Amino acid sequence: xxxxxxxxxxxxxxxxxxxxxxSSVWQNLLITTLYFxxxxxxxxxxxxxxxxxxxxxxxxxxxxxxxxxxxxTHLGISxxxxxxxxxxxxxxxxxxxxxxxxxxxxxxxxxxxxxxAAAEILRLIALHLPLLGGYTGLFINFTPNPWxxxxxxxxxxxxxxxxxxxxxxxxxxxxxxxKFGAYLVAIRxxxxxxxxxGVDTFRYKMLAYAVSAALTALGGTFYAYYQFYLQPNTIxxxxxxxxxxxxxxxxxxxxxxxxxxxSFLLELLGEFSRTVFAAGAAGLYVVIxxxxxxxxxxxxxxxxxxxxxxxxxxxxxxxx
Amino acid sequence: MSLVTVDxxxxxxxxxxxxxxxxxxxxxxxxxxxxxxxxxxxxxLFHLLSGFLAPDAGTIRFGGESLAGLRxxxxxxxxxxxxxxxxxxFHRLTVLENVLVGALERVAHxxxxxxxxxxxxxxTELADRADHMGHSLTLPxxxxxxxxxxxxxxxxxxxxxxxxxxxxxxxxxxxIELIRTIHGRGVTILLIEHVMKAVMALAQRILVLNYGELIxxxxxxxxxxxxxxxxxxxxxxxxxxxx
Numbered sequence: 163x164x165x166x167x168x169x170x171x172x173x174x175x176x177x178x179x180x181x182x183x184x185s186s187v188w189q190n191l192l193i194t195t196l197y198f199x200x201x202x203x204x205x206x207x208x209x210x211x212x213x214x215x216x217x218x219x220x221x222x223x224x225x226x227x228x229x230x231x232x233x234x235t236h237l238g239i240s241x242x243x244x245x246x247x248x249x250x251x252x253x254x255x256x257x258x259x260x261x262x263x264x265x266x267x268x269x270x271x272x273x274x275x276x277x278x279a280a281a282e283i284l285r286l287i288a289l290h291l292p293l294l295g296g297y298t299g300l301f302i303n304f305t306p307n308p309w310x311x312x313x314x315x316x317x318x319x320x321x322x323x324x325x326x327x328x329x330x331x332x333x334x335x336x337x338x339x340x341k342f343g344a345y346l347v348a349i350r351x352x353x354x355x356x357x358x359x360g361v362d363t364f365r366y367k368m369l370a371y372a373v374s375a376a377l378t379a380l381g382g383t384f385y386a387y388y389q390f391y392l393q394p395n396t397i398x399x400x401x402x403x404x405x406x407x408x409x410x411x412x413x414x415x416x417x418x419x420x421x422x423x424x425s426f427l428l429e430l431l432g433e434f435s436r437t438v439f440a441a442g443a444a445g446l447y448v449v450i451x452x453x454x455x456x457x458x459x460x461x462x463x464x465x466x467x468x469x470x471x472x473x474x475x476x477x478x479x480x481x482x
Numbered sequence: 483m484s485l486v487t488v489d490x491x492x493x494x495x496x497x498x499x500x501x502x503x504x505x506x507x508x509x510x511x512x513x514x515x516x517x518x519x520x521x522x523x524x525x526x527l528f529h530l531l532s533g534f535l536a537p538d539a540g541t542i543r544f545g546g547e548s549l550a551g552l553r554x555x556x557x558x559x560x561x562x563x564x565x566x567x568x569x570x571x572f573h574r575l576t577v578l579e580n581v582l583v584g585a586l587e588r589v590a591h592x593x594x595x596x597x598x599x600x601x602x603x604x605x606t607e608l609a610d611r612a613d614h615m616g617h618s619l620t621l622p623x624x625x626x627x628x629x630x631x632x633x634x635x636x637x638x639x640x641x642x643x644x645x646x647x648x649x650x651x652x653x654x655x656x657x658i659e660l661i662r663t664i665h666g667r668g669v670t671i672l673l674i675e676h677v678m679k680a681v682m683a684l685a686q687r688i689l690v691l692n693y694g695e696l697i698x699x700x701x702x703x704x705x706x707x708x709x710x711x712x713x714x715x716x717x718x719x720x721x722x723x724x725x
Contacts, residue, residue: 341586341595348583351572351616358532358566360558360587360635 181320189316195429196323197384202409202421203330204377209407210415211334211343212370213350215270218259218277219378220402221284222252226379227386227397228294231302234310241311245383249376255280256375260368269353278400285398299393302386311387319388326384327422330377334418337373346370350416378406412458414465423467428455485510485670486531486562486639491540493526493694500526502694503540508639513661513671515685515702517678519715523694524674525567528641531672532564533557544639558587561638565631565645567674569624571616578603578612580627584634599634606630606660622653626660633664640664642673646680658683678716682706690715 181189201223209215229251230244239247259280263273288294295301306314313319337343345366348356357363386392396402413424431454435447462469486508493501501523508514516524529535531542533554542549544562552560563584572580581602585595603609606626611619619627625645632640642661646654658680665671665684675681681688681702688705690698692714698705705711712718 339592341590341592344579344583344586344592347575347579348572351574352570354534354554355566355570355572355631356583357554358534358558358564359584359631360555360563361583362553362555364553 177324181317186316189320191429191433193316193320193323193388195425196320196327197381197388198405198409198429199422199425200323200327200330200384201378201381201406202413202425203327203334203418204374204381205406206374206410206415206421207334207337207346207377208370208374210410210417210420211337211350212346212367213416214263214367214370215274215407216277216371216374217274217400217403217407218279218281219374219406220398220400221277221281222256222375222378223382223385223402223406224281224284224288224392224394224398225252225255226382227392228288228300228382229379230311230383231300231386231392232293235300235302240309241383241387242309245311245380248383249379252375252379252382253372256371257368260371264364264367278403281398281400281403285394288394288398294394295392297394299391299396302390302392304390311383323384326380331418331422333373333377338418342366342369347416408455410465412455412462412465414467414469417465417467420465420467423470424465427458427466431455483510484508485512485545486672487541487543488527488531489541489543491527491530491542492538493523493530493535494538499694501530501537504691504694504696505540506689506696506699508670508672510638511668511670513665513684513686514673515681515688516672516674516691517676517681517688517715518691522691524691525643526694527691528564528643528674531557531562531641558635558637561636562641563632563635563637563639564641565628565643567643567647569621569628571619571624571627573615573617575616576613577608577616577619577623577627577630580616581608581630581634584631587635598636602630602634605663606633607656621648625649625657629660633669637669639670639672642671642675644674644676646675646677649677651679654680 181192184192205216205219226245226248229248230241233239233244233247234241259276263276268276289297304312306312345356345361348361349363349366353363385397409424409428410421411424412428413422414420432451435450435454439447439450458466484507489505491501491504504527516527518524526535530537533549533552533556544557544560549557572583578599581599582595585598588598589595600609603612606629608623608626608630611623629642629645646657649657654677661671661684673684685702688700688702689696690705690711697714698708698711706716
């Protein structure tokens with residue numbers, strides 16, 4: 163217990179001083195890491211805890227991003243407020259998709275395809291809607307004003323991203339300890355058995371979807387005001403949905419530390435393969451990254467964190 | 483007073499009539515056994531009672547209320563809960579966490595639910611395995627876990643689907659005792675069972691299902707003497723064996 167506390171304080175302290183110690187390239191990398199850990203944590207609620215794999219979370223991300231930008235540019239509403247409008251809209255859309263999927267009993271692959279199709283529909287809408295800038299997308303003029311979610315320097319973005327991650331992790335922490343969380347895990351393990359024991363599986367899956375979508379949308383706002391550019395083929399791409407889900411899966415889905423660990427690992431892995439193999443042949447690093455990913459999934463099927471935990475327990479002499 | 487009333491229940495899967503025109507009553511506090519050969523429709527009848535399937539025709543009432551259109555969780559919340567013949571533990575949860583899911587149906591507060599779950603684990607003699615994972619249990623323990631989870635929801639009616647299957651004689655005797663204890667606490671029980679030793683020891687009344695139809699109903703003594711039951715299920719010589 164004391165060890166864990168010390169480890170937590172150490173990690174927290176490191177996260178606070180880290181951005182001041184590294185170059186701007188690494189600051190960028192750290193921001194991306196935290197921000198994908200946040201998105202992974204959001205995905206984790208539906209995919210990791212409730213076991214409903216979504217391959218369309220880019221949709222909610224984009225809803226969050228576009229909503230806050232449109233409200234900001236056209237109505238002058240601060241993204242700090244706009245992001246909640248985006249979250250609400252994303253939650254509503256998730257209920258529409260969830261209703262179709264869960265009411266008609268789509269499970270496994272069929273649910274995955276539904277989420278994928280929904281994101282694809284949204285991409286087509288964004289491509290053809292003048293309000294969202296169509297194919298070229300939306301550019302945001304940079305006017306450094308923290309009240310408008312625009313900051314000078316990377317350190318501020320770093321701490322906003324860290325704050326987002328802390329909030330999402332706190333939400334997951336609370337869910338884990340609640341009836342809601344126990345029910346989600348039961349649904350993941352065996353939906354019929356859960357239903358027989360009084361769990362309204364439809365209602366709880368819908369709720370998990372709403373929370374997950376709303377949080378993901380907040381991440382979209384962060385992205386918009388970090389990149390200052392939204393383009394449908396970039397953010398509403400299936401690759402982006404994969405980017406969101408891959409970190410919690412690698413790190414350990416259905417655990418609070420999984421998405422965080424997974425995000426750090428993959429970001430380091432990506433950077434490592436980029437710098438080491440970039441000189442060889444163009445695109446080689448992507449192949450290496452892919453192979454490393456396959457190895458992780460093959461040998462650590464429950465993710466890195468649960469495996470690590472089992473090793474530590476064995477090393478400590480206890481039995482699992 | 484009858485707690486569960488089934489009137490003319492019908493269920494067909496394509497051309498196969500799994501349950502045809504079945505009617506019976508389950509009185510409050512009763513311990514009723516449902517027997518019959520494999521494929522007779524016993525589990526289908528449980529699916530109808532627990533809301534996993536809707537009858538094609540007929541009505542099922544629980545405490546006076548029709549169960550039509552209610553999903554399984556809603557029927558569980560009203561106090562009728564089932565177990566599964568093929569055990570379905572939550573694999574990556576501990577035994578305590580498994581039972582906790584059932585207990586949370588009764589109390590939303592986690593600490594109170596843990597207290598209920600621990601009490602149920604003690605009753606079902608699973609307390610020493612509370613922190614074992616669901617997937618690591620042996621078959622007899624899985625059967626007990628099915629029972630424990632259902633019990634944790636605080637049911638008025640317990641639908642037990644072959645909880646004795648695959649147990650050795652000692653385990654069977656212990657489980658008979660446990661079911662008797664649960665029944666003694668005022669829980670109404672309907673059980674599907676092939677282990678006649680358990681049926682004869684526990685049942686106050688027996689229903690016999692064959693090809694989806696109810697072919698006999700009565701006290702254990704009368705049912706085992708019934709020629710139709712002997713022909714369809716028990717086989718010649720069962721009554722002599724028992725006598």
